[in-house]
Amino acid sequence: xxxxxxxxxxxxxxxxxxxxxxxxxxxxxxxxxxxxxxxxxxxxxxxxxxxxxxxxxxxxxxxxxxxxxxxxxxxxxxxxxxxxxxxxxxxxxxxxxxxxxxxxxxxxxxxxxxxxxxxxxxxxxxxxxxxxxxxxxxxxxxxxxxxxxxxxxxxxxxxxxxxxxxxxxxxxxxxxxxxxxxxxxxxxxxxxxxxxxxxxxxxxxxxxxxxxxxxxxxxxxxxxxxxxxxxxxxxxxxxxxxxxxxxxxxxxxxxxxxxxxxxxxxxxxxxxxxxxxxxxxxxxxxxxxxxxxxxxxxxxxxxxxxxxxxxxxxxxxxxxxxxxxxxxxxxxxxxxxxxxxxxxxxxxxxxxxxxxxxxxxxxxxxxxxxxxxxxxxxxxxxxxxxxxxxxxxxx
Amino acid sequence: xxxxxxxxxxxxxxxxxxxxxxxxxxxxxxxxxxxxxxxxxxxxxxxxxxxxxxxxxxxxxxxxxxxxxxxxxxxxxxxxxxxxxxxxxxx
Numbered sequence: 001x002x003x004x005x006x007x008x009x010x011x012x013x014x015x016x017x018x019x020x021x022x023x024x025x026x027x028x029x030x031x032x033x034x035x036x037x038x039x040x041x042x043x044x045x046x047x048x049x050x051x052x053x054x055x056x057x058x059x060x061x062x063x064x065x066x067x068x069x070x071x072x073x074x075x076x077x078x079x080x081x082x083x084x085x086x087x088x089x090x091x092x093x094x095x096x097x098x099x100x101x102x103x104x105x106x107x108x109x110x111x112x113x114x115x116x117x118x119x120x121x122x123x124x125x126x127x128x129x130x131x132x133x134x135x136x137x138x139x140x141x142x143x144x145x146x147x148x149x150x151x152x153x154x155x156x157x158x159x160x161x162x163x164x165x166x167x168x169x170x171x172x173x174x175x176x177x178x179x180x181x182x183x184x185x186x187x188x189x190x191x192x193x194x195x196x197x198x199x200x201x202x203x204x205x206x207x208x209x210x211x212x213x214x215x216x217x218x219x220x221x222x223x224x225x226x227x228x229x230x231x232x233x234x235x236x237x238x239x240x241x242x243x244x245x246x247x248x249x250x251x252x253x254x255x256x257x258x259x260x261x262x263x264x265x266x267x268x269x270x271x272x273x274x275x276x277x278x279x280x281x282x283x284x285x286x287x288x289x290x291x292x293x294x295x296x297x298x299x300x301x302x303x304x305x306x307x308x309x310x311x312x313x314x315x316x317x318x319x320x321x322x323x324x325x326x327x328x329x330x331x332x333x334x335x336x337x338x339x340x341x342x343x344x345x346x347x348x349x350x351x352x353x354x355x356x357x358x359x360x361x362x363x364x365x366x367x368x369x370x371x372x373x374x375x376x377x378x379x380x381x382x383x384x385x386x387x388x389x390x391x392x393x394x395x
Numbered sequence: 396x397x398x399x400x401x402x403x404x405x406x407x408x409x410x411x412x413x414x415x416x417x418x419x420x421x422x423x424x425x426x427x428x429x430x431x432x433x434x435x436x437x438x439x440x441x442x443x444x445x446x447x448x449x450x451x452x453x454x455x456x457x458x459x460x461x462x463x464x465x466x467x468x469x470x471x472x473x474x475x476x477x478x479x480x481x482x483x484x485x486x
Contacts, residue, residue, distance in 0.1 A: 058453060059449045059452040059453050060452075060458070061445075061448070061449055061452065061459065061461070062449060123461060124448075124449075124461060127442065127445055
């Protein structure tokens, strides 16, 4: 199996355009969760989310999610410095959930002549409503002509895209891949989580004793992955190695994780095994950390089963950018990679008092300097779709 | 922008975004009809028009309002060039 390295990063986050804005925001522990403007929230208890500020590329008649994806993907390819010839054979693996639903909702509601926060909607929006539209848009614009897949594994889609891209590279099916996820805020997502009573009316507080649920976000992040030999041959400087990428399924419940966290623990162990890394070598886990009572308790159980109590640092980026759905796994992968690069662990914002069921240092509110050799990123989707990515620093 | 400059840009969009054969595009005149089904047309279908209109928005910063009937502006390269030239912000 060939080694897989990360050579390009691109992000559009609630902190704005670019990886730099994203890292500056999370490393400073800034919360980007604010009053919702994109959709109507009258009558809801929760009226906040982490929206991407204006400035993304592309026509406003493209879906917002397509535009987020295009902007982040372009940055990642530019960052990797791939020539157009090198791009041509690249695999494109996209994690997606909502597709162009925000615009489809606007069009549908417009048909019923309801006033909407983001305008009346365009019928052309229906062209790109399905989740695979991002891959279609990216592939044709960026001229990526290698294998293409869209992965829809709920909240772990962005991480799953990286795991599948890593497999393609490790097996020799591709030398280079652009992989990541994108999602815009949608009514169905916001209202669905509202109906599940999972939204905190205030910015979410992962792993806190008083946590009351999640905050929703939006964004996009893409990473360029390539085989270590290919990167070396073209003189590319890698950020980190994607040393392990594992997927498991709880096969237990449509929304609830398995109460023992068995599927989560199996994903973490499988990623460690694949990389031949002992738990003690991992200094930081970027948790799924949604701040729902259930997820955080069960994730802590799984973390304890794998790492034992105490030593490993655990934080949740969702405390600052909310849960960005299909983008979450890839935005958090970037946070994990940059934690390794900078030797800085981003904090868990709004974290005051750690839940006694969480026997870890959750890096409350302020980033921590920590020399790291390995760092892990967890993403757990509804239906128990668990993905763990394990990154190794360049040393 | 002059209609002639707009024309050259439009022709390049037909190749890069709608994947038309460059030789076929080079032969187009201002009067060549665009929509499929019209005699002598280059033959754009409904998806082509969406792609072209988005490409025009992104290239010329001319916003399209879909609640308006835009069909007359997309009848030929001539009508489309005029539509863009009138609305494009000064460079």
